[in-house]
Amino acid sequence: MEYGNLLLSKVIDENNVQALTKYGITAKDLPTEGDRQTLRFITDYAEANRGQAPSYAVVTEECPTFIYTPQVGDSYEYMTKVIKEYSAKLQFMEIINPPTNAKGGDTRSLFEKKFEELDGNKFTDWLISEAERIKINTNTSSKVGTDIKADASSFLDEYRKRKSGESFKVWHSKFPAINEATGGYLSGNMYTWYGRPGRGKSIITSEEAIESAFQGANVLGWIMEMAKFEWMARAYSTISARSGIVSATIDGVDYEAGFENKALLMGRLSEDFEAGFEQFLATINEIVPGNITIRAADDVDFYSRGLKQLEADIIQTKADVVLVDPIYLMDYEANTSKVAGGDVANTSKKIRRLAGLTKTVIHIVTQAEEVRDDTDEEGNRELRPPKRAEIKKTKAVLEDAANTFGIDTLDGVGIIEIGKGRNGGEGMQVEVLYLPNIGIVREMETGMAAAAQFDF
Template structure:
């Protein structure tokens, strides 16, 4: 049966050209050039005549190959599905008989996995172009039962997860990190962005999360040394006297990096690592992909999605976004490539249900010094985000950070659910694994006996 001509005939009879748009019927879906000519004529006529369809006699006169079918009883959805089904077969045949062989010659013989990625992308594109949706979006009245079912799943902790921050004030202000959201961290160069997000990654793993870290600026050994220092500090494995104050600390990061632990501490470190291997210290897991990993050469959003699915990641750190392989700049405007990348990461968070922490830089400023020229602790404002504002717009929360002489600050620069402007004071001694919120008020006083 000639479903395209049946659909066009029905649209003419019903004066319903909008049905063609609703079901996404395009010239590419038409089986013959005559059908394409007829579709174009009907759409052009409607555009020039306030959406009205031409009469069947007019269409027959203007389009010689059109065969009018009166009183078509089938639904628009049925006819559209049949047209799209045939279109999918034609497009797939064109792919197999045309571009597939060419792609194999050019790419597949060198890198078969890249060809598989290309083929998967092409097939997905065909599926998207030829699918017919019977329902658009959610009806907030009739779908209330579905909401209630989701509410109950969230109440039972089945479909929704909140991962608590290491910093109590962040939990107090935003309620923790909600699954399916993207969070942006920014700070000027060398101020500790990687350290703060590492602490949040470790905190999630302590709670049982599967964590994926893309550390594109740090070597594997450097990131692991920092992480082991931070994790051991949580357990208070080492006592350290820093500037006359005793702290429960971790293995010294610099000593780990340079291989200069004392014999005693080296023995203790080996015990600590064996405990981690047996499941102590971290209830969850952290999977690291670092700058010097030989197999970490593709760094686009598609690879990030593949890694999230492979590791079943609940929490992800992208450090930093500006070292990713950007998406195409389809808007042709400055910063459009990273903006598209940010948007896709935001969608990826929603698609996978992961919490994704994204790091970017803040602009350097000249107003962070006092009258004597000494630098002051000042978190960057959200207007100072460098590279693109998309990472601001796409994030549920934006955190500006700064550190100076053992102190740190986190400022919530954007809060979709509140907390904007809140500042968190931090004790910042990362060489000893100590990065924690400074206790104030009664909590601080209770530490001392008078």
């Protein structure tokens, strides 16, 4: 049965050209040139006649292939579904089958051309992209958005799921003041961290990722500026510090610390510490409830660093929390807007959507501009976390983030400043005890005792 003719007959009978727009029926959805000609004639006629549909007699006269069927009883929804499903098949056939009007004697199908031109990974990306394009083009949903009155019951269902922890998760920061100010990191959101080079942004964001693993999260880290051995050494240092495996005295102050990061990097642990480290690794499954998977700068199979690969990694690792460090080393999305910074802006928007789609927390790390006003009159550098205006080239990640955090560290201390707070806390600063070489990165204690204890 020719559903294109049936649908257009119903449109004519009911004088309802708007149905074509409501259900997204376009010429490319119809299988024959005759059907496409009829649709174009009806829409052109309506445009010239204040939205009115032509009579079936006029359409039959102007469009010879059109077969009018009166009083079509099938719904627009049903006919649209059938038409779109068949259209999806035809669009796939156009990719697979050779063109009938090939020029220059090239009879290869688009599938064959891409298969020969692209390497395996790029060909797979192209194929997935085409499938997604066809899926979007043949979507049959006629409902727009959410009606806050009609859909109140669905809100109540979601509320109950969140109450029981089924569909919604808050992953708490390692720094209590951030939890108090923002409520923690909410699944489905993107968070942006920034700092000047060498000021601790990678270490502090790694601490947040590891903290989520201590809460049972599956953590995925895209560590694009650091070798895996280097990141793992830092991770083992801070994880062991949380357990107080090692004692360290710095400036007369005793700390429960972790294995020394530099000693791990250089392979210079003493024999006693080396034995303790091996025992620590043997029990790490008992120490960390969650899982941490990283892809690092020196991984030979980490050559694709775009959004498609990130989504695939999230799905494969069943990630709850994701760390992208830094965003400017990703393979950016195409700059479709053709404006300066459009590539990173497009990437940022899609990361934000990806967080919502996968219900993950995604931490994004970027870099701030160097400044000259962070020194005193004698030339000594002072702690000054960067402002949002100092972000280098990737400003879009500020607009798309639920919260932004500026970072600075100096001589054993640090500051995290909330630069933007969707749920509050903007301008709030967290003072940090910053001794990463022995695995200690935590919020400073408050009060006179703490002031007397930390004399840097």
